[in-house]
Amino acid sequence: MKEVKNTNNITEKKPFKRKSAENIRNFYNSMFIDLGELFLFSVQVFKQFFSRPYEHKELLKQLYITGNKSLGLVAITGLIMGLVLTMQSQPILVNFGVVSLIPGMVSVSMFREIGPVITALICAGKISSGIGAEIGAMKVTEQIDAMEVSGTKPLNFVVATRVLATTIMVPLLVFFADACGLVGGYFGMNIFEKMNFQLYMTTAFDMLEFIDVVPATIKTVVFGFFIGLIGAFKGYKAGLGTESVGVAANSAVVSASLAIFVIDLVAVLVTNLLIRI
Amino acid sequence: MIEVRNLYKSFGDKEILKGVNLHLREGENLGILGKSGVGKSVLAKCIVRLIEPDYGEIKVLGKDIIRMKESELNKIRRDIGYLFQGGALYDSMSVRENLEFPIRRTQIASQRSEVDERVEQSLRSVGLLDAIDKMPSELSGGMKKRVGLARALILKPKVILYDEPTTGLDSVTSGEISELILKVQEEYKASSIIITHDMKCAKIATNRIKIIMDGNFKAEGTYDELSRSTDKEISAFFI
Ligand SMILES: Nc1ncnc2c1ncn2[C@@H]1O[C@H](COP(=O)(O)OP(=O)(O)OP(=O)(O)O)[C@@H](O)[C@H]1O
Ligand SMILES: [Mg+2]
Numbered sequence: 001m002k003e004v005k006n007t008n009n010i011t012e013k014k015p016f017k018r019k020s021a022e023n024i025r026n027f028y029n030s031m032f033i034d035l036g037e038l039f040l041f042s043v044q045v046f047k048q049f050f051s052r053p054y055e056h057k058e059l060l061k062q063l064y065i066t067g068n069k070s071l072g073l074v075a076i077t078g079l080i081m082g083l084v085l086t087m088q089s090q091p092i093l094v095n096f097g098v099v100s101l102i103p104g105m106v107s108v109s110m111f112r113e114i115g116p117v118i119t120a121l122i123c124a125g126k127i128s129s130g131i132g133a134e135i136g137a138m139k140v141t142e143q144i145d146a147m148e149v150s151g152t153k154p155l156n157f158v159v160a161t162r163v164l165a166t167t168i169m170v171p172l173l174v175f176f177a178d179a180c181g182l183v184g185g186y187f188g189m190n191i192f193e194k195m196n197f198q199l200y201m202t203t204a205f206d207m208l209e210f211i212d213v214v215p216a217t218i219k220t221v222v223f224g225f226f227i228g229l230i231g232a233f234k235g236y237k238a239g240l241g242t243e244s245v246g247v248a249a250n251s252a253v254v255s256a257s258l259a260i261f262v263i264d265l266v267a268v269l270v271t272n273l274l275i276r277i
Numbered sequence: 278m279i280e281v282r283n284l285y286k287s288f289g290d291k292e293i294l295k296g297v298n299l300h301l302r303e304g305e306n307l308g309i310l311g312k313s314g315v316g317k318s319v320l321a322k323c324i325v326r327l328i329e330p331d332y333g334e335i336k337v338l339g340k341d342i343i344r345m346k347e348s349e350l351n352k353i354r355r356d357i358g359y360l361f362q363g364g365a366l367y368d369s370m371s372v373r374e375n376l377e378f379p380i381r382r383t384q385i386a387s388q389r390s391e392v393d394e395r396v397e398q399s400l401r402s403v404g405l406l407d408a409i410d411k412m413p414s415e416l417s418g419g420m421k422k423r424v425g426l427a428r429a430l431i432l433k434p435k436v437i438l439y440d441e442p443t444t445g446l447d448s449v450t451s452g453e454i455s456e457l458i459l460k461v462q463e464e465y466k467a468s469s470i471i472i473t474h475d476m477k478c479a480k481i482a483t484n485r486i487k488i489i490m491d492g493n494f495k496a497e498g499t500y501d502e503l504s505r506s507t508d509k510e511i512s513a514f515f516i
Contacts, residue, residue, distance in 0.1 A: 053384065138367075146365040149325050150432065151351035152382035 041233050048153070048160035055161050062165035070126045070173060074119050078177035081114050082106055082184025090192055099193075103200050104207025106185035107178075111212050115178040117264055120223040123170055124256035128231035131162050132252030135235025136245040144236070159236065163228035170224030171217060211275065219267040223260055230256040278303055278436050278468040279324060284333030286319055293319050294330070295492035301436070301470055306462055308483030308500075309472045310514055315489050317472045318362060321438050324470075325357055326350060338435060355383055358434035358467070362441045364421040366413040372424055373409045376400065376431050385432060399427040402464065403457060419450040423457070430461060437461070437469040443478045455481035476515060488514065 085106050093099050135158060138144050147154035182204055189195045234252040238244040279301035286294040293316035301307050311317050322328040324335060326342050335342045340353055367375050376396045379385075386392050400406045403423040413421060422442060429437060442458060443451035455478040462469060462482075473479055479486055480500050488496040488503070488511060496503060496511050504515040 053382065141368070142361045142363060142365040143367050145322075145327050146359070146361055146367075146428075147378075148327060149354055149357065149359045150379040150383070150428075151354040152379055153351065157382065 037237075038230070038233055041236070042229055044155060045159055045163055045229060045232070048156040049164060051156060053156075055157055058157060058161045059164055062161050063169055066123075066127055066162075066165045066169040067173065069130065070119075070123055071176070073122055073126065074173050074177045075180045077118055077122060078110075078115065078180030079184035079187075081118060081177075082110060082181035082186075083188045084184075085109060085114070085181075086185045086188025087191065090188070100203065101207075102189060103182075103185065103204035106188075107182055107204040107208050108212055110178045110181035110185075111208060112216050113264075115181055116174050116216055116220045116223065117260065119174045119177040120170060120220065120227065120260045121257055123166070123173065123224075123227050124260060125253055127166055128227045128252045128256040129249040131166075131228060131231030132234040132238075133245055133249035135159070135162075135232055136238035136248035137235075139235060139238045140240065140242060140245055159232045162232055163225060166228030166231075167221060167224040170227060171220040174217075174220045174223075211271070215267065215271040215274075219263065222263055222267070226259045226263065227256050230259060278338060279470070280334075280336040281320075281324065282334040284320070284323060284335065285331045286316070286323060286328065287331060292492055294323070297333070297489075297493060299487070299494070301468055303468055304462070304466065305484045306458065306469045306471055306482055308479045308486040309470060309489060310474065310479060310486055311472075311489035313474070316492065317489060318440055320489070321359075321440050321470065321472060324438065325354060325359055355379075355385070355432050356435045358429035358432070358437040360422070360425050360429045360437070360439045360442055362444070364413075364418075364425040366416075366421055366424055366428070368413045370413075371409075372400070372405070372411050372413070372416075375413070375424065376428050379428065379432055383432065395431060399431045400424075402430070402460070403427045419446045419454070422446065422454060426454075426457065426461075430465065433465060435467060437465075437467050439469060439471045439473075441472055441474070443473060443475045448477065451475055451478060452481065454478070458482040474514075 086102055089105065090099065090102065093102060093105075135144070138158065144154045144158070147157065182201070185204070186195070186197060186200050189200060231252045234248040234255065238248040279299065281297055281299040284294050284297040285292075297320060299307075299320075309317055309320070319328060323330045324337065324342070326335075326345075330343065333343075337353060338356060340349075342350070342353070345353070366372075367378065370378065373396060376399060377392055380392050380395060386395060396409070397406060400409055403426050405420060405423050405427065408416060408420060408424070413424070416424065426439075426442070439458065443454050446454065455475075458469065458471065458478075459482050461467060471478070471482055483500060485499055486497070486503055487494045490510065496506065496508070498506075503511060506512050506515075
């Protein structure tokens with residue numbers, strides 16, 4: 001005990017600069033430890049996708065919860081994004097005399113970037129935090145331990161079903177958001193001039209190419225996986241007290257959001273590289 | 278049934294268990310007494326490997342629990358019943374689903390009728406058949422403990438670990454639960470470790486008691502033997 005107290009005193013006497021440098025180093029150290037743990041966790045979860053018993057009922061329940069939770073929010077944001085996109089760009093495009101490009105511009109930007117990222121961020125806020133809090137609470141009240149102890153593999157029942165559910169559901173929600181964005185864009189167009197809905201949709205989809213849709217969809221699958229995984233990971237790592245449930249939920253949102261931007265960046269780099277080849 | 282040798286565990290620089298030895302014989306109810314925070318729950322969790330010990334040896338049903346692959350560990354865990362201090366009921370599931378869960382997941386019984394029968398038998402033995410369709414949030418503390426016990430018994434374990442089965446209950450209910458533990462010992466022919474600070478429970482339910490202090494066992498004997506002890510620290514438990 002005595003030795004410990006002594007080392008504490010030493011750190012307290014350190015000049016401020018040293019200490020903050022140490023803090024930063026600690027931050028990065030713990031970040032890398034976290035990333036390592038997350039990697040191991042993801043390997044374990046991934047294995048559970050293919051191991052018995054398969055929990056169809058629980059998976060369906062989680063799919064329903066995941067979809068139902070964020071459907072309304074995703075619809076509204078998608079609609080607004082489409083609307084705002086048209087209203088913002090309409091005056092500029094009028095100056096260049098290319099108003100007819102608006103539907104295509106809306107569809108390309110919704111499908112490529114806005115739909116996936118905005119939807120994923122909403123899901124990080126709603127679903128990842130929900131999973132983090134739920135599993136965190138199960139951990140704190142020893143429910144996870146109770147499953148572990150009866151040999152019922154909580155990683156399989158609790159975690160794998162939730163991660164699989166987000167992996168499947170997030171891409172579907174993104175498509176839904178894209179569709180709502182297109183509709184929002186149509187409303188935006190109609191503020192300035194009347195346009196036939198069918199014509200709008202045809203021009204919108206004419207501009208859309210394979211390269212806009214497929215990489216974006218793959219990206220959303222990865223988003224979905226990490227939204228579920230990070231929520232579950234933070235919940236699983238929750239400490240002892242009740243306050244750690246809040247911490248788990250909160251850090252799930254922060255980490256999942258950060259992960260979404262990083263994945264997005266990587267996805268863009270990879271697609272650009274592939275296009276060039 | 279359980280053999281613990283020279284077990285050490287610390288959290289950070291706090292040493293909790295310092296060379297614990299324990300032997301649970303077949304068919305006996307071994308009580309573990311100790312002050313709050315000495316590490317009774319930690320010891321129990323080491324035995325089922327919810328906590329990894331730092332050093333030592335643990336054998337359950339003759340098998341080395343510590344150097345065991347996960348699939349093997351899961352198999353042997355089905356022979357161990359564990360009653361958690363807080364009950365640890367799955368609160369998104371009804372009482373029936375709580376009890377069905379281990380059966381369904383371990384695929385021990387698959388026929389609907391067989392599962393139902395096991396669930397009902399287990400609930401009947403703790404006297405809570407009426408509560409079968411309730412949610413855990415609708416149960417009182419004592420009922421939760423009893424459902425937890427029913428769930429711990431559902432896989433017909435050979436070894437049962439009770440972590441404070443009577444704490445937080447009134448003395449009548451805790452007496453009932455102690456009798457229940459005794460009944461389980463006879464009915465299931467199980468061997469149990471009963472962690473408690475409730476002297477009434479220790480008196481009714483145990484055949485032998487070990488007292489843990491400062492990371493190690495300090496005394497051992499039957500309830501009557503220990504209650505006659507002249508050692509101040511030991512007799513303090515029996516006031
Ligand atoms: N996972 C953990 N991480 C860090 N410290 C822990 C952990 N689990 C237990 N401890 C510490 O170990 C000590 C013993 O805890 P334990 O829960 O075993 O006590 P106990 O004897 O069961 O007490 P009680 O009768 O109150 O249940 C406590 O000081 C606790 O803070
Ligand atoms: Mg305890």
